[in-house]
Amino acid sequence: MTSGLLLCVLAMMWPARAEVHLSSNEENGLKKWHFIEGDIEIELVQRLPDQTRAMFMKHEFSSAVVEAMATSCMFQTIVRNSGKSGSGQPVSVDLTLWRMQYAGRQSGIVLKEPLIESWSDEDASQKARLVVRWGMFPTQQEFLPGDYNWGLTAFGLPPGAQFDLQVNWTEADKQYTGVIRNIICAPDVDSLK
Amino acid sequence: MKFIKRICVVVSLGLAVNVMATETLTPINSKQLAPDFALQDTTGKLHRLSDYRGRPVIINFWTTWCPPCREELPSMNRAWHQLEQEGIAMLAINMGEDEDTIFVFSADYPTDFPVLMDESGEVIAEWPVKGLPTTYVVAPDGRIAYRAIGSREWDDKALMDKVRALK
Numbered sequence: 001m002t003s004g005l006l007l008c009v010l011a012m013m014w015p016a017r018a019e020v021h022l023s024s025n026e027e028n029g030l031k032k033w034h035f036i037e038g039d040i041e042i043e044l045v046q047r048l049p050d051q052t053r054a055m056f057m058k059h060e061f062s063s064a065v066v067e068a069m070a071t072s073c074m075f076q077t078i079v080r081n082s083g084k085s086g087s088g089q090p091v092s093v094d095l096t097l098w099r100m101q102y103a104g105r106q107s108g109i110v111l112k113e114p115l116i117e118s119w120s121d122e123d124a125s126q127k128a129r130l131v132v133r134w135g136m137f138p139t140q141q142e143f144l145p146g147d148y149n150w151g152l153t154a155f156g157l158p159p160g161a162q163f164d165l166q167v168n169w170t171e172a173d174k175q176y177t178g179v180i181r182n183i184i185c186a187p188d189v190d191s192l193k
Numbered sequence: 194m195k196f197i198k199r200i201c202v203v204v205s206l207g208l209a210v211n212v213m214a215t216e217t218l219t220p221i222n223s224k225q226l227a228p229d230f231a232l233q234d235t236t237g238k239l240h241r242l243s244d245y246r247g248r249p250v251i252i253n254f255w256t257t258w259c260p261p262c263r264e265e266l267p268s269m270n271r272a273w274h275q276l277e278q279e280g281i282a283m284l285a286i287n288m289g290e291d292e293d294t295i296f297v298f299s300a301d302y303p304t305d306f307p308v309l310m311d312e313s314g315e316v317i318a319e320w321p322v323k324g325l326p327t328t329y330v331v332a333p334d335g336r337i338a339y340r341a342i343g344s345r346e347w348d349d350k351a352l353m354d355k356v357r358a359l360k
Contacts, residue, residue: 049265055258080343090210130289134256138323141342144219149324150261 018178035180037081039145040091040169043078046186047152049159055135059128065119073111073157073185076150077137083145089172092142100155102163109165110154113138159188214302217352218330218339226335228254228319232286232309235295240284246328246335249359251276251283251347253328254317257290257298265344266302271349273306281356288325289319317338332359 018037024030025045049070056066081091098109115136116129124132135166137151157163165180231241242250253269255262266285273283283306287295291312299308311317320329323342330339338359345352 126313127307131258133314134288134317134325135258141323143342146217146343147219147341148261150259150343151324 002039018182025132030186031184033180033183035167036176037176037178039081039083039085039089039171040093040166040176041078041082041148042078042079042180043076044080044153044165044180044183045076046184047074048186049074049188055131059131060125061128062123065123065181071155071159072154072159073159073190074185075153075154075183077152079141079143079150083142083143087172088145090144092170094140094168094170095099095137095153096139098161098170099166100157101166102155102157102161110156111139112180116155155185157185157188158163159184159185204330206214217345217349217353218341219293221329221337221340223337225337227329227331227337228316229245230286230316230319231310232311232316234307235292235299236307238307240307242284242331243335245282245331247333249281249333249338249356250331251281251328251356252331253283253285253326254288254322255285257294259325261344263302265326265351266349268308268345268347268349270304272353273304275348276353277306278359280360283307286311286316289314303314330356330359 018035021034021036023032023034024066025032030048031047033044035044052072052074053066053070056069061069079091079093095109095111099106107135112132116132118125119129135152137153138149139150143149155161155163155165161185162182165183167178167180169176203346215331229241229243231239231286233239242252251269251272253265255266257263269283269285276283285304285306286309288311290310292310296307319331320327326344328341328345329337332338337354
């Protein structure tokens with residue numbers, strides 16, 4: 001019994017390897033990347049440019065903003081602290097630290113604060129800005145076990161682009177990094193014909 | 194080692210699920226009072242948080258276009274039917290939408306507890322909310338006692354007992 005417990009403790013101390021599961025929605029074919037390491041889970045679900053067009057048009061953004069956002073490679077993103085380890089430690093995510101690798105270049109992802117700042121009054125009303133303020137994923141957030149959040153992330157890449165994403169998070173005051181490879185931005189309507 | 198690790202993960206997962214089942218609300222150890230507000234509900238009635246002093250209050254921030262917000266509404270409604278009779282209040286604060294939008298939405302997601310409208314987003318800005326849904330449980334003395342980020346099964350007995358224990 002004691003040796004079994006010891007074996008379990010040793011095995012659990014072995015460095016956790018990240019898992020990335022790729023799946024497709026049977027109904028609409030949209031792909032999902034599900035990253036799991038320790039207590040953190042990150043899900044990125046493709047979002048068709050037309051879905052984003054519809055959302056931004058509904059809230060009366062200017063046509064320039066609607067088109068720019070629709071073709072900025074948006075994903076529905078879920079971050080969760082599963083609490084599976086039982087450590088009870090918070091997990092913190094800071095999107096300013098996330099990096100994407102595309103066409104040989106590394107850059108940060110699109111953040112909502114500068115995005116909202118960049119719009120004129122003609123581009124977006126105060127009410128429309130609220131939709132982005134609360135619809136896009138928070139730039140910084142802490143998750144206690146059981147907590148999760150949902151929001152949009154944008155990568156500023158053309159439809160169909162393929163990129164790698166380096167994700168960063170903090171757990172129990174330690175910084176961690178993982179990579180989700182070969183993420184594909186959803187194609188636009190033209191390429192679906 | 195990999196096989197042993199898998200077995201251990203399965204065992205610890207079982208333990209973790211058990212822990213999670215009773216740890217769905219995060220305790221907030223703050224002496225600060227919850228920010229007060231005065232908002233109308235969809236029937237036109239004005240609600241001030243300070244008027245609820247002396248009772249635990251569940252305050253849920255949500256919108257109709259947020260999938261996890263929609264997901265938890267039915268369980269919130271079931272919980273409210275039990276908790277309301279025990280003197281526990283529940284207020285759902287819709288962020289940024291008008292009465293018509295909420296009215297149309299309520300045909301698919303009927304709720305019986307008050308739905309307050311923060312159309313300008315001024316109230317939510319006063320609270321430490323990062324994403325939606327976020328729910329706070331305010332203790333009878335006006336402090337924030339618990340927080341939940343993301344949806345929950347609000348009629349879970351263990352969860353409701355935590356709220357009841359604040360009375």
